[in-house]
Amino acid sequence: MIEICEVGPRDGIQNEAKFVPTETKVELIEKLIASGIRYIEAASFVNPKVVPQMADAEELLTKLPVRDEVKYAGLILSRSGLERALKTDIGYLHVVTTTSDSFNLKNARRTVADATEELSKVVSDGVSDGRNVLGVLGTAFGCPYEGEVPVERVLSVAESFLKAGCTGITLADTTGMANPNQVSEVVSTFKSAFGEDLDFGLHFHNTRGLGLANVLAGYNAGVKRFDSSIAGLGGCPFAPKAVGNVCTEDMVNMFHGMGVATGTDLEQLVETAKWMEQNMDRSLDGMLMKAGTA
Numbered sequence: 427m428i429e430i431c432e433v434g435p436r437d438g439i440q441n442e443a444k445f446v447p448t449e450t451k452v453e454l455i456e457k458l459i460a461s462g463i464r465y466i467e468a469a470s471f472v473n474p475k476v477v478p479q480m481a482d483a484e485e486l487l488t489k490l491p492v493r494d495e496v497k498y499a500g501l502i503l504s505r506s507g508l509e510r511a512l513k514t515d516i517g518y519l520h521v522v523t524t525t526s527d528s529f530n531l532k533n534a535r536r537t538v539a540d541a542t543e544e545l546s547k548v549v550s551d552g553v554s555d556g557r558n559v560l561g562v563l564g565t566a567f568g569c570p571y572e573g574e575v576p577v578e579r580v581l582s583v584a585e586s587f588l589k590a591g592c593t594g595i596t597l598a599d600t601t602g603m604a605n606p607n608q609v610s611e612v613v614s615t616f617k618s619a620f621g622e623d624l625d626f627g628l629h630f631h632n633t634r635g636l637g638l639a640n641v642l643a644g645y646n647a648g649v650k651r652f653d654s655s656i657a658g659l660g661g662c663p664f665a666p667k668a669v670g671n672v673c674t675e676d677m678v679n680m681f682h683g684m685g686v687a688t689g690t691d692l693e694q695l696v697e698t699a700k701w702m703e704q705n706m707d708r709s710l711d712g713m714l715m716k717a718g719t720a
Contacts, residue, residue: 427687429651430674431596431627432458433467434702436501437671438659440470440479442706448482450705452489457698458656459496462690463674467499467520467653471507487514499560503534508548512555519552521545521587522562524600525580526569542583546590553591561587562596562629567612568603577612581619594625596653599640602633606643613647627651630672631660632711637672638680645686652677657699658711673712675699679719692719 435455439446455466468490474481483500490498499518500511511519523541524530530538552559566580584595597612609628616626628644628651630637641652658673675695678688692714699715 427650427689428645428681429465429627430463430678430688430690431465431467431499431651431653432463432656432674433629433653433671434458434656434659434674436467436470436480437653438655438657440477441660442479444706444708446479446705448486448489451482451486454656454698454702455490457694457701459491459493460691461694461698462688464495464689465497465499467501469498469516470501470503471510472501472503484510484514487516497558501562502548502552505544505548508552512552512557517558519557519559520562520596521549521552521559521592522564522598523583524564524569525583526565526572526575528571529565529569529600532571538579538583542586546586549587549590549592559592560594560596560625560627561592562598563587564598564600566597567599567608568601570601570603577615580612581615584616584620588620594627594651595620596627596629596651598629598653599631602631602636604630604640605636606639609640609643610647613644613649617648622648625651627653629653632658632670632672638677641672641677642680645681656695656712657702657715658713659702659706670711673699673714675714676712679714 469483470480499520500516502508502519502521523545527537549559630640654674654677655671656674658670660671678692681688696715699712703710
């Protein structure tokens with residue numbers, strides 16, 4: 427069975443022009459849980475002036491249903507983000523850096539090496555506080571500014587995060603530059619470097635229409651954990667031309683058609699996607715919500 431990390435409440439909403447109230451986010455998460463989703467990236471502890479959609483992170487977490495089987499994660503980009511997160515009871519921290527110097531310098535004014543050094547300390551402090559910490563490495567399949575990102579650099583950052591205490595690594599295709607052959611090769615390289623037991627996930631955007639193809643390539647290479655967003659919501663305020671994430675219900679439909687279990691109710695996911703589209707007052711990118719499941 428694959429594990430889905432639903433990023434709609436965070437990555438899906440963060441770039442939307444229409445403000446999404448806290449109550450709507452809570453209802454979305456409740457609907458996702460009812461659909462069988464058990465791992466949800468619920469919030470981001472970032473500067474509210476830069477990403478105003480995430481300004482209610484602390485308030486949101488106090489209103490979410492407490493379920494032993496449901497994992498809530500929060501995105502961390504900096505020491506200040508960690509300090510905010512540790513004042514909440516969130517159990518999972520997703521510590522993020524990109525692996526492109528050009529991208530990092532434009533958006534965080536620091537090199538990959540500087541970010542890795544700082545965030546490795548963030549990882550270790552999060553672990554020391556009893557949180558589960560996972561490393562997310564952006565631009566792992568290419569950078570919109572400098573093109574190819576050497577896989578050796580991605581491996582090096584992953585190794586630093588794992589040594590600092592990360593329990594897993596997710597590779598993120600920040601602006602949808604990956605292709606299936608590349609995905610297969612990178613996954614194989616990571617498994618050779620860190621072993622088959624590494625908790626390893628993939629996060630794809632559908633910028634160039636290859637999101638599901640890349641998911642399938644990752645699955646065929648042995649990956650069992652994937653990020654996705656309900657109705658295909660998504661985008662990155664720090665990445666030019668980044669469109670929606672891989673769509674949760676479309677991905678589930680693909681896996682169910684292949685006979686691969688996801689632990690989710692596809693019909694409920696489609697209804698949740700339609701509900702989200704109504705709330706956003708615009709057409710969203712999901713395909714199954716338009717075509718139907720029959």
